[in-house]
Amino acid sequence: MTTAQAPLAFVSGHYWLGGGNPTTTESSNGYGFGEPKYLPPNVSQAVFDKFAKKVVSAIGADNFTIITPDIELESYEDDDFGRNCRTHDYYRSFDDEVELVGSAICHPRHVHDVQAVLAACNEHKVPVWPISTGRNLAYGGSAPRVPGSLVMVLSTHMNRIIHVDTTACVCVVEPGVTFMQMSEYLREHGLLDSIRVDSSGLGWGSMIGNALDRGGGASLYGDRWGKHSGMEVVLPNGEVVRMGMGAIQDPEGRKQAAAGVHPADQKLNECFALFPYGWGPMNDGLFSQGNSGIVTKMGFWLMPAPQGMTPFSVTFEKESDLAALVDAIQPLDLNGTLQSSVSLRNLTLEAAHYGPRSSYTKASHKELIPEEDFEKMAKKLNTGRWRYIGAVFGSDKVREALIEDIRKEMTKIPGSKWATLEENPDESNLVRVRATYLQGISSMGEFAWMKQWLPNCSVIMVAAISRLEGKAVSDQYSRAKELFAKAGIDYISHYVAYFRTMHNVCIIPYDRKDKDMRGRAQWLARTLLKEWKENGWSVFRTHVGLMDQVADTYDFNKGALWKMHEEIHDTIDPNGILAPGRGGVWPKSYDKDEWIMGKKYIG
Known part of the structure; x- marks a missing residue:
């Protein structure tokens, strides 16, 4: 077995301590306590002070900060693609209904601290909201569901790459490890020729956090939750549990236990990240999109570096081509010809990659982009109403055979155009940007449009599920487009196929400082969910403010x-x-x- 170990002090550089946040304050009582903007429910200031004192005594004053009443939600500014807002939902998606703001932020240094904080929370009945890096872009950021919760940031200190096995192609990481950090680590250790990590267009996201929320990737290993193996979890009572093969004590770990070594520091079973099931009931799912424990270590299967990769794209001329396109995709996806995840985006999403809305239309934010501007947009970008982006992997012969089959089926649709990277050397080419992480190398390029499409651009994503069939997808698309039009918001859509379904990621853009537009975005998100329920549909992931409504479906x-x-x-x-x-x-x-x-x- 070949193993590469990260240094214990390895930090990716994406994190800051709570004390450095300009929207938090440390008062003069010696512990950094003060009156929070929101106290935890049914907790008095006196009880909160006792709670805070206990937490600080365990984790240190530098790792605990009050979120004070002077925080300005409306005027708050932060670089969402650099540092990260830990106090609330920077996009303010549902603040007009409830301000989802915590009482304080804590940064545990290790599992011992997590246990100590949970003990204090249990004693004083203070809710705690654990986050990894807290990005959760378009789904609520770091915002806790219950105002006044203690926000527990796991990424500040708990960001070690614990184990990388280049023979079995697996790794074990802590919550703070990002896709970018793992890519950097593999590059620094000369391992990219052997293994890759299924990456993301948002490389600063947590590997653990994204998998627990069942986020999807683009490569052969895009089902990140499905590619996890082994978890270490701290239960609400503070007990440390290891799932699957991790529940079997390693011989060395058994000796460590006898010597009094803390459970979280005992050696992992060598099959921890190799075989996810173990024996007996499998409880991993309790901790995915759930609230039954805090995951402190997680194993993942990594992707063997492909022999080669050929990215490609196909554009489709008409909006009405959607049904025929999906019907062409379905058998290719089912039989494994389409190796990367299906990525199908509408013209608006493609245009946003290359410039702000104002560069394509004179329509105000209360008006939809008119049809004639879409025609000009497609001509300017040399594209169609839809673009499919994918890649094939393997030897030259394998890739040539796959490309031949894909091209044959997808170009049957009149007006379709096939393209490869060689035909467009532009570095900003959307296909080139996506190709970077299709091969397992993290990047930040694909989502940069969110910073430019509108002033103060913010988004809510409502990702509906339907059958992977042309009529079903087209029906859902038509209804969504009608509701976007009623809200006066341009329809941005990204279709991704997973398993036997199509995920229609409806992207709702708005100016967060425009209260009217923010309200229309909120109405649209909730009305889409109501419509989905009536049709027997739901979503695979959702915003913190929408969780109750999704559960109701x-x-x-x-x-x-x-x-x-x-x-x-x-x-x-x-x-x-x-x-x-x-x-x-x-x-x-x-x-x-x-x-x-x-x-x-x-x-």
Whole structure:
């Protein structure tokens, strides 16, 4: 076995301590305590002070900061593609309904600190909202579902690449390890010729955080949750549990346990990241989009470096080509010919990559882009109403055979145009940008449009699921476009196929400082979800402010599944301190009817 070990002090450079956040304050009482903007529910200032003192005594004053009342949500400025807002949802997506702001921020240094903070939360009944890097772009950022929660930032210190096995192509990481950090590590250690990490267009995202939220990648290993193996979790009562093969003590770890070494510091079983199941009930799913524990280590299967890669794109002339295109994709995806994840974007999304909205139209933010401007847009960019971007991997012969089959089927649609990178050497070419992380090398280019499309550009994503069939996808598209038009917001759509379904990622752009447009975006997101429910659809991932409404769509047998989720959670977390409301799962200590958001859209 060949193993590369990261230095214990390795830090990626994407993080800052709470004390450096200009929207937080340390008061003069010696502990950095003060009155928070929002106290935790049913917690007095006196009790909060006792709680804060206990947390600081465990993790140090430098790792605890109060979110004070003087924070200005409306005028808050931050570079969302550099540092990260840890106090609230920078995009303010649902602040007009409830301001989702914590009481304080803490930065545990290791598992011992996580346990100490949980002990204080249990003692004083303070809810805690764990985050990895806290990016969660378009899905709520670092915002806690319950205002006044303690926001626990795991990435500041817990960011080690613990283990990389180049023979088995696996790794074990902590929550702060980003896709970019892993790519940098593989490059620095000369390992890119052997292994790659399924990467992202947002390389600063946490590998663990993204997998737990079931985010998707673009490569052969794009199902990140499906490619995890082994988890170490701290339960709400502070107990450390290892899943799968990790629950079997390594012989050396057994000796360490006998010598009194902390469970989190004991050697992992050598099959921790190799075989995800172990034996007996598999409980990993409790911690994915859930609130039953804090994941402190996680194993992942890495991608063997491909022999070669050929990226390609196909453009389609008409908006009405969508159904035929999906029907062409379905058999190719099912039989494995399409090796990378299906990435199909509409003209608006492609245009946003190359310039702001104002460079294509004179329409105001209250008006839709007119049809004649779309015609000019397509001509200017030499594209169609849809662009498919993909890649094939393997030897020259394998890639040639795959390309031949794909090209044959996709260019049957009249007006379609096939293109390769060689035909467009421009470095800003969208296909080139996506090709970077299709081969397992992190980048930041694909989502940079979010900084330029509108002034103060912000987005909410509503990612609906449908059958991977032309009619089903086209029907959903048509209904979504109608609702976007009613909201007066240009429809931006990115279709991604996973398993046997198509995910319609509806991207709702708005100016966060324009209250009217922000309100229209909120209405649109909630109305889309209501429409999806009526048609038997739902989403695979959602914004913190939409979680209650999404949970309501799972209504079979009077919501039996969510009742089960809550019964399990109440058993594991009897005090209801860990991320209450996450995933629409509410502990019995909360009156659910009082806490749910979007009430008029539910039921």
